[in-house]
Amino acid sequence: MDPYAKPLPRPSRYSAPFWQGARRGELLLQSCKACGVSQHPAGPVCRDCWSDRLEWRAASGKGKVYSYTIVHRTTTQGFAGETPYAVAIVELDEGPRVTTNITGCPVDAVKIDMRVRAVFTPATDEITLVKFAPEPA
Numbered sequence: 001m002d003p004y005a006k007p008l009p010r011p012s013r014y015s016a017p018f019w020q021g022a023r024r025g026e027l028l029l030q031s032c033k034a035c036g037v038s039q040h041p042a043g044p045v046c047r048d049c050w051s052d053r054l055e056w057r058a059a060s061g062k063g064k065v066y067s068y069t070i071v072h073r074t075t076t077q078g079f080a081g082e083t084p085y086a087v088a089i090v091e092l093d094e095g096p097r098v099t100t101n102i103t104g105c106p107v108d109a110v111k112i113d114m115r116v117r118a119v120f121t122p123a124t125d126e127i128t129l130v131k132f133a134p135e136p137a
């Protein structure tokens, strides 16, 4: 594999399970055992009720485009050869919103409320990125 030239996430003690799940092709969300809310990104306590009784649960991997932008010019090394590309906020069916890329379709096909599903893109041996593609019709 060529050296990966783009910025990579750095898993923290809170987010490490998310990235381990992504390597297995699973979208994991931190879920509160006290109030049932799912959250992303992960943290030490529930953002809703402040409980520290959190567990990881597999999410459906499905959601919809909440917002997006198309990047036509970038100053970030590594992305220059990939413009235009879509950066989006996807609202998961479980509630949390994730910042991601939309892939698997032309950028002009990306629309607000478009149904999408998670796809897992290995970047390095350690990091697999979670992107989203249109849900099959």
Ligand SMILES: [Zn+2]
Pocket: 032, 033, 034, 035, 036, 037, 046, 047, 048, 049, 050, 051
């Ligand atoms: Zn809670």
